[in-house]
Amino acid sequence: MNIVQRIEWRLYKERKKRKLKNLTPTIIASNCNGEFIYYDMNLKFRSPTINLSFEMNDYVKMLENLEWYMKQAILPYEDERFEYPTGMLGDIEIRFNHYETLEEGIEKWEERKKRIDWNNLFIMGIDGDDCTYESLKRFDALPFKNKVIFTHKQYPEIKSAYYIPGFEDQDGIGVLLYFKKQFLVRRYLDDFDYVSFLNGK
Structure with a gap:
């Protein structure tokens, strides 16, 4: 990004922050x-799912019994497929993509797990990471009020x-954190109005 783009990007995020009313969400993401x-x-991290990822079918299974899994x-x-640490939460594999050691990942998981606000949950998934159509339907049936799954085609x-x-x-769907090729500096994720989502709209 050039200087003008960096300024525009910063101002864009500042405008979004001013619209956010819910300052303590727990975002459980895949x-x-x-x-x-x-x-x-x-915002303060109020979710254990930071710097890690799940295979989507495992992730949906975890969401179907989330409170139980959070106690495991x-x-x-x-x-051996990955160079970064991995662990098992019950029968769910967790990929600690951005941690040097498993111990570090577990420590942060446990620390942030204590901050979960069960009355302020927001659930996010994708139709990538080997997601099946059956898992899409199971995700849709989850009993969470605020949930979204990003898809690469319309369903x-x-x-x-x-x-x-x-x-x-x-x-x-691919990496939503990549910037799109257009005049305004925006990521694919910015197609989604996540401020309204977190505000309960």
Whole structure:
């Protein structure tokens, strides 16, 4: 970004912050999308799902019994597919993408888990990370009031689906934190009005 773009981007985020009324949300996300909303809005991390990710079918399984899973200990588990640490939460694999060690990831998970506000939950998923259509339907059936799953094509039958253009030629949605090629500096994630979402609208 050049200087003008950096200034425009900063002002854009400042305008969004001024509109945010809910300053203590717990965003349970399947990847870094939730984390960057916390960063954008300069909010305290009130969710354990920071700097990590899940395979989407595992993630949906966790959401279907979230309180139970939040009471389970994370155990060591080496997944040779990844260079970063991984662990098991019951039968759910957690990928600690942005941690040097499993111990560090677990420490932060436990610390932030204590901050969950069960009355102020916001659930976010994607139709990537090997998400099946069955998991899309299961996500849609979850009993959470505030939930959204970002999709690479339109699913009118999935009420919680939010279609973000630009990934139609892929098997699922891509990285929403990448910037789009356009005049205004915006990420794919910014297609979604997450301020209104967090404000309960």
